[in-house]
Amino acid sequence: SLDFKTGNNNPRYPWIRNNDHSKQIEISDWLTMEIKDFIKYISPSAEEIQARNNTVGRLRECITGMWPDAEVHCFGSFATDLYLPGSDIDMVVVSKARNNKYDNRSSLYQLSSYIRNNKLGINVETIAKAKVPIIKFVDPATKIHIDISFERTNGIKAAELIISWIKDTPGLRELVLIVKQFLAVRRLNVVHTGGLGGFATICLVRSFLKLHPRMATRSIDPLENLGVLLIEFFELYGYNFGYDNTVVAFDEDGDPYYVSKNSNAAFQNRNPFTLAIQDPHDKNNNISRGTFNLRDIKRAFGGAFELLVNKCYDMNQATYKERLGQSVLGDIIKYKGKQRDFEDA
Amino acid sequence: NQCKQRRKFNFCTDCNSKTHSADRCPNIWRSYITLPQNKAHKFKYPADLIYCYNCAERGHYGDECLQQRVSKTPNINGSAFTGENLPRELRRQYHS
Ligand SMILES: [Zn+2]
Ligand SMILES: [Zn+2]
Structure with a gap:
């Protein structure tokens, strides 16, 4: 049955406001346009970008003012331009000499009290006992959460790789943003609760895109086919992927391939139903080791596939009047964004 | 009835x-919205990008895998990862 609403101001799907695509003959084209609208809708405004950059610049200035032989880098979604509204900013302090000078508790406490005393952050927390000690705080101007770690260069290297992947894989950025939002709404993006992290998500989307028969033969432009590709992403990882057996791997050029788990002890696990993604920088490291909640992730992807295709079948049979104000994407993406007057369903 | x-x-x-x-x-x-191809265009066979999601072997797609299916969810209608999704002129090479 159709959830019938008139007009294109359906408050549940704010991104379809003034962007009605319900007259598209092909439902996958409708979905492609909705994906583009959604990305435009969640993308930060010029002012928001400026505010984030100012925050980072101010912190960098203060830290290098205190420690002139240090560099401050950003990594994670902020550095790769794959952040959703409200995403954290990840920063790392690295000694210029690369001698791990700042990898100790006294640096950690020195910086956290500096941040507190100079009112650079509110709710400052110093987490010293974690595997990766960090300072967490909230930027008073933008209310953005900031994490600062010390002397860990992995994140910087990963960010550089991701930036090059986004350049050489059109469609990657768009699909990653949708999948990240999909996971975030379901709290399946938090690695320490077994979710799928940002880098793992990027690896899955890129591997899917590069190995797709239509993409591998360059017979389609991914940006024109985002709708069908999103459905097929969920089809692969929600239904068909042989998680017990198959590792997503990358060669020296960063090109994806599959390899059997039997080939490398690093990918074997007491529970065979675990996600295995080979670290592009370290053949013996599984970057999705922490994703122990694969069952829920696979089920969520499979559910998204079901919802999307059923919506396509319903919309295909609906009249133009019934289609008006409908969203194809809305069944899987709920967004509570900057416009607080919109109610989150 | x-x-x-x-x-x-x-x-x-x-x-x-x-x-x-x-x-x-x-x-x-x-x-799919396919890219316009001129008559002289020849698709290159993507040999180094054909991998099986089921058994991880190179050379075939998961929909054509002869090994036992690993995933417990069924593949009833076929998926994107099949030789049928290659351009027509490459399908013969795929099946040979
Ligand atoms: Zn196979
Ligand atoms: Zn049919």
């Missing part, structure tokens, strides 16, 4: 498949 209904449910007049009816045909959504 029941027999009639069953036939309707199990046969697709669009793609002749026996796994779904025409109103639930994957062709409704699995429709």
